[in-house]
Amino acid sequence: MNDKAKPGTPAPPPVKPSDWAALGTDVLRLPDRKLLQIYRLLEQVGDKPEISDAFEAMRPRLTTLRPPRRPALSRLFFLPAEDMLDDALHYTRRLNRICRATLSPCWTAVKEHIPAAVQQEVQREMAGIDYRDGAAIAVICEPLWQAGVEALAKVMAECQNNLKYKLNLFGRDDDVQRQLDTLRQILAVAFRVEKLKAALPPRPIIDLAESHVEIIRNNLIELGKEEAALTQPLLLVLASRMQRPGELLRMLGEVRLGGTAAEKETLTKEMSGYVVGNLLRQTTDFDRENPGVTGDVSSLAAAAERLTDGLNSVNDTVQGLRDKEITSKVKNARAEIAQFVLKNICADVDKGLTEALFSHEGLPSDEEVKKAEQFAMALRRSSKLAGPLGIQREVAAKITEARTQVVNNTLATLRNAPRNRDGSMGPEGQRQMFNGLRMVEILAGSDEAERLFRDWKSQFR
DSSP: OOSOOOOTOOOOOOOHHHHHHHHHHHHHOOOOHHHHHHHHHHHHHOOOGGGGGHHHHHHHHHHOOOOOOOOOOOHHHGGGGGEEEOOOOTTTTTTEEEEEEGGHHHHHHHHHGSSSHHHHHHHHHHHHHHTOOOHHHHHHHHHHHHHHHHHHHHHHHHHOOOOHHHHHHHHHOOOOOHHHHHHHHHTTTHHHHHHHHSSSSSSSOOOOOOOHHHHHHHHHHHHHHOOOOHHHHHHHHHHBSSSOOOOHHHHHHHHHSSSSSSHHHHHHHHHOOOOOOOHHHHHHHHHHHHHSSOOHHHHHHHHHHHHHHHHHHHHHHHHHOOHHHHHHHHHHHHHHHHHHHIIIISSSSHHHHHHHHHHHSSOOOOOHHHHHHHHHHHHHHHHHHHHHHHHHHHHHHHHHHHHHHHHHHHHHHHHHOBBBBTTOOOOHHHHHHHHHHHHHHHHHHHHHHHHHHHHHHHOOO
């Protein structure tokens, strides 16, 4: 059917703003599926004032349904490097990371060198796909990223030759050229990066299935045949997504890349330096963001576990390199994590536990008991990290101290708790005993809790 109007046929009347508002009102009565279809159609029209009424009327239901939003072209451009981004407060120089403050001026400069036809085609094709389909995005955006490599090279050259141009864009950040070069290298392999991200588990990647390992190996081998250096930006992104990046370093040691053995050894050293430096950066970030255990102590313990797990994963590779600088970085990172655990988890955790259970009259609330359990669990989790971090003595002493305080406070509470008429322990005392035994079980194990239970039942019949 030909949609074009025949000669002499009057054109349909233009859509009035009131019609868009009426549409927005009508769609509120539609099922969710239909509403989302209309939302996608309106989104393809673009950001035009005349449809704002429709979007405004739909907003309450859209807030509930949360449909994926169309990513801006700038977001798509930087998508392959999203795992390398840090905000200005946590950005670490000379670590192949990219400061988020660099992105906006970078896009302002780069888009002037990317053909308008490429930008328009990407936007047109993106309107027809599910924005959560990473593999489809990789195919659609590949021309944008390829053009971006050349555009970035031009911007970098202009920054190098024209100080005023650089200052107007980025200010006096003398590290910006390094950031732009990291971005350029990632964009050069962006298609592979996004296809891999779509095929692998979401970050942080804890475990890789054999099929995932095979996919990574094949990509490394194929890139290595082109040029060994092309594997580095891919490895940088993958290492930033993995909880145990040492597995990636082992994988790198097993595959045969193009180039000489010396080139591969250099690549392995550089990647090991990045992985260790990135872990060290994260320990510093957590220490700045969480000066004490006043926050969520469970989250702090989980962070310490993740960082220790990451460090343990690189041990074999680092020892094999016999590189004094990297070995020193590992030692420093381990010391930083150990200090983080001692200061932010162990320091006052016994005090927090005691206050949650025993600092008020009567029984603690369920919320207070839960808080006490979190303190006890965090301390117990720290004991599992103590060996790799070399802080066994300090953590063991803190566990003993916390257990002793729980036992003494529970005994004092049981002595003063109301009794039944027959002299046996009343409901309040039984509840306090249960709370105390639960903490002892977490801190010292079920055998110790069972022993105390028998003693207390005998003592407070």
